[in-house]
Amino acid sequence: MSETVLETGKRKSARARVRLKKSDSLKIVVNKRPLEEFDELFKLKVMEPLEISGIKNLDIKVNVKGGGLVGQAEAIAQGIAKGLIKLTKNLKLRNLFIEYDRHLLVRDPRVNEPHKPSRSKKGARRRKQLSKR
Secondary structure (H helix, E strand, O other): OOOOEEEEEEOOOEEEEEEEEOOOOOEEEEEEEHHHOOOHHHHHHHHHHHHHHHOOOEEEEEEEOOOOOHHHHHHHHHHHHHHHHHHHHOOHHHHHHHOOHHHHOOOOOOOOOOOOOOOOOOOOOOOOOOOOO
């Protein structure tokens, strides 16, 4: 039986669970839809770790929830990068990812700030404008 690796990627409020399995060709499925159905920016972001590593013989299944399209794509890319390192056990690949973009391996802590109580509905820190007279 071929080796399977499970890994997670997170970005903003998006959470991606990625399953990598060695195979004969590259096949990526995101939420039961093939990657070809998504727009070009999404595909480029998801393919980033595969382009850097040069590995093209994997079956990748992804479940992703939360966030927007870009956050989901970055969460998937992070999950794939972490899974590739676990699958290949290659430290040079890890250094390549960190040199290219650290957030392929390390979670970006920036998230949307929660609203504070008794404030305007426009934002977390927005207050009503004070009138001078």
